Structures are given as C-alpha cells and as structure tokens.
Amino acid sequence: MGERTSSLSAGTNALLRLGAVPVTSAADVLELFGLVPAQAAKADLGTTAQALLGLLGDGPLTADEIARVAEIEPAPLSASLVELELAGRITLEDGVYRAAV
Secondary structure (H helix, E strand, O other): OOOOOOHHHHHHHHHHHOOOOOOOOHHHHHHHOOOOOOOOOHHHOOHHHHHHHHHHOOOOEOHHHHHHHHOOOHHHHHHHHHHHHHOOOEEEEOOEEEEOO
16 A cells, blocks of 8 residues: 555555455454464463463563562573463563563
8 A cells, every 4th residue: 555646556556446455464364364363272381481471460570570570590581481472472562571361
C-alpha cells in the first residue's frame, strides 16, 4: 500500500483492489486460515522455565529481580527466559518480563 498516485505503489495498490490482505505478522497468516497459535504445554518446558513462569505469575519482574528471587545464574536464566518467550508464555516490554495472558 502506498501513495495512490505513485508509480512505485501500482503493484501493491492493484493487489489490494483484488482483495489482498496486508500481513504484518505470523499471527495474521494463522488468522486467515482460521487457526489459533498453539501454546506450549507446561510439560514441554524445562524445570527452570516452569519455575520462572510460576514466579512471573505473581507479577512482572526485571531479569535482575528474577535472578535474585530465583537464585539462578545468568546463563540458565537467559536460556529459560528465551524458552518462555519463544513458547509465547511470557513477554518482554521495557526491560520487564510478564506472564502472557
């Protein structure tokens, strides 16, 4: 989609006229096919990740706060946080981790 008078936008504007739908994320593609993104089952998570998920269920925390409360070293903490993010179980915004709703 672009400026309707620009020759650079002719292709995308033509697709939109034909009924194309803009896709901004993988969730948009799944929605087009009537699919819901799968959530990782709790059993699929490692023990550290499960513990961190329980901790974040009590409220949002920074990585430093999580490390102090959980008494976990930075390397396994980072791995578990990434695991939880990839599974869609937590989100990171402005340096604060939250359990996904």
